[in-house]
Amino acid sequence: xxxxxxxxxxxxxxxxxxxxxxxxxxxxxxxxxxxxxxxxxxxxxxxxxxxxxxxxxxxxxxxxxxxxxxxxxxxxxxxxxxxxxxxxxxxxxxxxxxxxxxxxxxxxxxxxxxxxxxxxxxxxxxxxxxxxxxxxxxxxxxxxxxxxxxxxxxxxxxxxxxxxxxxxxxxxxxxxxxxxxxxxxxxxxxxxxxxxxxxxxxxxxxxxxxxxxxxxxxxxxxxxxxxxxxxxxxxxxxxxxxxxxxxxxxxxxxxxxxxxxxxxxxxxxxxxxxxxxxxxxxxxxxxxxxxxxxxxxxxxxxxxxxxxxxxxxxxxxxxxxxxxxxxx
Ligand code: UT7
Numbered sequence: 001x002x003x004x005x006x007x008x009x010x011x012x013x014x015x016x017x018x019x020x021x022x023x024x025x026x027x028x029x030x031x032x033x034x035x036x037x038x039x040x041x042x043x044x045x046x047x048x049x050x051x052x053x054x055x056x057x058x059x060x061x062x063x064x065x066x067x068x069x070x071x072x073x074x075x076x077x078x079x080x081x082x083x084x085x086x087x088x089x090x091x092x093x094x095x096x097x098x099x100x101x102x103x104x105x106x107x108x109x110x111x112x113x114x115x116x117x118x119x120x121x122x123x124x125x126x127x128x129x130x131x132x133x134x135x136x137x138x139x140x141x142x143x144x145x146x147x148x149x150x151x152x153x154x155x156x157x158x159x160x161x162x163x164x165x166x167x168x169x170x171x172x173x174x175x176x177x178x179x180x181x182x183x184x185x186x187x188x189x190x191x192x193x194x195x196x197x198x199x200x201x202x203x204x205x206x207x208x209x210x211x212x213x214x215x216x217x218x219x220x221x222x223x224x225x226x227x228x229x230x231x232x233x234x235x236x237x238x239x240x241x242x243x244x245x246x247x248x249x250x251x252x253x254x255x256x257x258x259x260x261x262x263x264x265x266x267x268x269x270x271x272x273x274x275x276x277x278x279x280x281x282x283x284x285x286x287x288x289x290x291x292x293x294x295x296x297x298x299x300x301x302x303x304x305x306x307x308x309x310x311x312x313x314x315x316x317x318x319x320x321x322x323x324x325x326x327x328x
Contacts, residue, residue: 004125004136004168005180006328008069010062011164011296012055013044013283020157029153039259043160043284046143051085053094055163056141059292060095063165066299069135071099074167076133077107078124080116080140080288082317083147084109087202091141106133112188113196114255114316116140116288117164121312121324122184124168134170139163140288147198149215158257159216160284164292176242179307179327183241185234186322192226195219196317227257227315228264234313235268238323246270249325251304255314256280256290265313277303287316304328 019042020031034040046055056079064071079092092107106127112119117140124136141163148156173180200214231254239245247270254262259280266276277298279290286293291312298304306328313323 003180004128005171006166007169008063008067008167009296009299010059011293012058013162014046016045017042018045027153034157039280040284041281045145046161052083052141052143053085053091056139057098059163059165063167067167071101073135074137075105076136078120078138079109080120083143112320114287115314115320115322117291118314118322118324125181128170136168139165140292142287142289155216155218158285160286162286162289162293164289182325184324188318188320195222227261230321231265232268234323249311250308251310252276253295253312257285
């Protein structure tokens with residue numbers, strides 16, 4: 001059976017680090033509150049002239065190199081982002097030009113907020129399984145600092161900028177012991193949109209555009225409770241679909257929104273905390289970029305080894321949520 005395997009990973013973080021201490025000096029918050037409630041100690045912030053495609057390009061080049069390929073080998077690009085450079089062309093199309101990939105291959109952006117990378121991985125895998133692509137570049141890239149209200153302590157302390165990428169390559173593999181994506185599970189529910197949104201967009205008409213700022217609004221505590229419950233159910237769904245028991249997964253690579261949500265998912269999976277890849281302390285919540293950033297970290301520092309079983313999972317605005325079970 002043809003399916004996608006992760007051939008290489010890459011990531012990029014802007015140079016500027018914004019610490020909790022700096023936020024403490026600007027707004028009514030404290031380092032202790034942020035660390036205890038979220039696990040975040042710092043986040044990276046893009047420079048004024050750095051865009052989503054800049055971050056994505058760095059991560060993409062690193063992933064292509066790690067896969068031992070050239071940019072011209074790529075035959076599909078999907079960029080998961082809620083903070084693209086512009087309305088169109090897509091960030092993915094801009095990357096074609098940046099990476100020097102001749103025209104002709106499919107390239108598009110995908111919006112599923114913090115679940116965007118899992119959605120993009122699933123989509124690329126479907127292209128590969130049906131013969132539509134053989135070496136897909138799947139990227140999560142965000143400049144959330146651009147859509148934050150820096151006076152809203154309930155949101156501005158949480159997010160950061162960054163990009164992560166994988167090259168998903170076609171492989172022939174059978175069963176759960178073979179390399180590649182074993183299963184994906186995607187969901188969405190639009191009924192609770194007001195709990196987490198950016199209530200602004202170019203399609204809303206001139207008056208709305210003039211009146212409202214494009215910033216994240218969140219009823220954090222309510223989102224928290226839905227996220228923990230939903231991710232618990234997602235773990236059950238993923239394990240059951242693959243005939244697995246608690247403790248069978250080698251690594252949890254979760255969306256990095258809040259250490260308490262991540263720990264709850266690890267407990268549900270029967271994994272000790274050291275088997276969960278956590279970058280939330282250093283990166284904050286980078287939305288669609290957080291999973292590939294964490295994955296690249298653990299691959300490059302040697303924690304994640306070939307043949308191990310990884311669970312990638314995310315929950316975000318929409319609500320959207322999803323998982324990918326991957327034999328690395
Ligand atoms: O990635 C997409 C999905 N997003 C998430 O998964 C985020 C989910 N939510 C969360 O991570 C947490 O709910 C937060 C970190 C956002 C908030 O933590 P919490 O433990 O749920 O706090 P809370 O919202 O219940 O607020 C507790 C108190 C409030 O004060 P009062 O009303 O008790 O006096 C807040 O005003 O903490 C206050 N507070 C802050 N205090 C200091 C809220 N933000 C801050 C802050 N610094 N930055």
